[in-house]
Amino acid sequence: MNAKQIRDLYPITKDRAYLFSGGLAPVSVRHEKAMKKHMDWLSEDPDDMYVNGLDADGSDCRRMFAQLTGCDEDEVAIVESTSSGCNIAFDLIDPVAGGNVVFDDFSYPSSVFPWHLPPHEGLTKRFVHAREDGIIHLEDFEQSIDENTVAVCISHVTPIEGFKQDIKKVAEIAHAKGALVIVDGAQSAGAMEIDLHDTGVDFFSTTAMKWLLGAAGVAFLYVAKRHHSKKPTRAGYASTHSFDIHDFRLKDNAQRFELGMPNLLGLAFTKPGLEILVETDMSVVEQHNLELSGYAIAGMKELGIDVTTHDDPNYRLGVISARHEAAAELWNHLHNNKVDTYYHGETFRVDPHIFNNRDDIDMLLKGIDSFIQ
Ligand SMILES: Cc1ncc(COP(=O)(O)O)c(C=O)c1O
Incomplete structure (x- = not known):
C-alpha cells in the first residue's frame, strides 16, 4: 500500500x-470492522471467541511484529505496555556488586525508575549527557560504559526531544564491555525500518498504541534468542509448556515471559494496524x-x-x-x-x-x- x-x-x-x-x-475503517466483529463475537458467542479468537489474534500480531522489526516470532513476548516489557528485561539482569547501569539524559522514566528498587537499587546510575548540539554522542557512551556496567537502558527515539539514537552502535560499545542493551522503542517501532537482529540489542520493548497503529494495553517485548534460557521472576500458565501443576517446564522462547490471558480486544485492534504496515x-x-x-x-x-x-x-x-x-x-x-x-x-x-x-x-x-x- x-x-x-x-x-x-x-x-x-x-x-x-x-x-x-x-x-x-x-x-481506520479496518479497525472499525475488526472491533465490530469482536464486539459481535463477545455478544453472541464469547465461548467461541475464547476458544478460537485468542490464538488467531495473538499469534498473528506476534508474527507481524517480528516481520516489521527483523526478528523471529519466538523472540517476541506479548505484554501490556512498553514499561512492563522494560521491567521484565531489567528483572533478568543480575545485580552484580559494584556494578553500574548506564542511561542517557533522554532515557524514559520507566527505564530509570525500576533501578531504584530491589534487587537493583545498589547499582550506580550513570547518565550520559547531551552536548550543546543536543546530541548524545557515542564517544560519551564509550566513556561511561565500563567492565562493571551491567546494562545500558535508552530510548531509540525520545518523546520529548525527538532524538534518534544509533542503537546498533550503542550495542557494539556496550557488548564490547560485557553490558546488555535494553531499548525502549515506543517512538520508533512502526515509524521506521528496524532490523533487531542487525542492531544486536538484547531487549526491545514497545507499545502497539503509537506508530504501530494498534491499541493501548498491547505491547511487544523482543528478547534476543541468546537470553531465552534466562529465568523470569514471575510465571503463569502462558509461560509454561504444560497446564499440569506438577509439570513446571518454562517455554524455551520469549513466551516464557508471558503470564496469562492477553488483552483480547486490544489484540483485535492491533492486528489491522500491523497488517497495514506489513502491506507497506x-x-x-x-x-x-x-x-x-x-x-x-x-x-x-x-x-x-x-x-x-x-x-x-x-x-x-x-x-x-x-x-x-x-x-x-x-x-x-x-x-x-x-x-x-x-x-x-x-x-x-x-x-x-x-x-x-x-x-x-x-x-x-x-x-x-x-x-x-
Ligand atoms: C519513549 C516512550 N517510552 C514509553 C512510553 C510509555 O509507554 P507505555 O505506556 O506503553 O509504558 C512512551 C509514551 O509516550 C514513550 O514515548
Whole structure:
C-alpha cells in the first residue's frame, strides 16, 4: 500500500490533521470492522471467541511484529505496555556488586525508575549527557560504559526531544564491555525500518498504541534468542509448556515471559494496524515520515518557532519537538482548528505518520501562524 491508500482508510484524515502518532493511533475503517466483529463475537458467542479468537489474534500480531522489526516470532513476548516489557528485561539482569547501569539524559522514566528498587537499587546510575548540539554522542557512551556496567537502558527515539539514537552502535560499545542493551522503542517501532537482529540489542520493548497503529494495553517485548534460557521472576500458565501443576517446564522462547490471558480486544485492534504496515514497505514509511517531519520543521522555523529536534535526519524520525512558553494555549488553539498535536509543559510536539500528508502540515503551519497573529 502507498501513503495515499493508507490515508483513505483513516476517516479522521477527512476532517482533521491528526499529528499525534507519538501518543495514540487513530481508528481506520479496518479497525472499525475488526472491533465490530469482536464486539459481535463477545455478544453472541464469547465461548467461541475464547476458544478460537485468542490464538488467531495473538499469534498473528506476534508474527507481524517480528516481520516489521527483523526478528523471529519466538523472540517476541506479548505484554501490556512498553514499561512492563522494560521491567521484565531489567528483572533478568543480575545485580552484580559494584556494578553500574548506564542511561542517557533522554532515557524514559520507566527505564530509570525500576533501578531504584530491589534487587537493583545498589547499582550506580550513570547518565550520559547531551552536548550543546543536543546530541548524545557515542564517544560519551564509550566513556561511561565500563567492565562493571551491567546494562545500558535508552530510548531509540525520545518523546520529548525527538532524538534518534544509533542503537546498533550503542550495542557494539556496550557488548564490547560485557553490558546488555535494553531499548525502549515506543517512538520508533512502526515509524521506521528496524532490523533487531542487525542492531544486536538484547531487549526491545514497545507499545502497539503509537506508530504501530494498534491499541493501548498491547505491547511487544523482543528478547534476543541468546537470553531465552534466562529465568523470569514471575510465571503463569502462558509461560509454561504444560497446564499440569506438577509439570513446571518454562517455554524455551520469549513466551516464557508471558503470564496469562492477553488483552483480547486490544489484540483485535492491533492486528489491522500491523497488517497495514506489513502491506507497506517500512522503508517507504520511514522516508515518508522523515520527509514530512523535515517539511514541518522547516515551516515551523520559518514562523519563528524554537524547534528543538534536529534537522539532520540521522538524529530524528517522526517526533518533532519545539519549545514554546504557551505550549498549552498553542495546543488548544490548534485543537480548536482541527489540528491534533501534543504538549507537555513548555514542550510542543508534532508527530506526522504515514497517513498524513503535506496538507496536514500546511494546516498546522496555518494554525501556528494564526496563533502567533
Ligand atoms: C519513549 C516512550 N517510552 C514509553 C512510553 C510509555 O509507554 P507505555 O505506556 O506503553 O509504558 C512512551 C509514551 O509516550 C514513550 O514515548
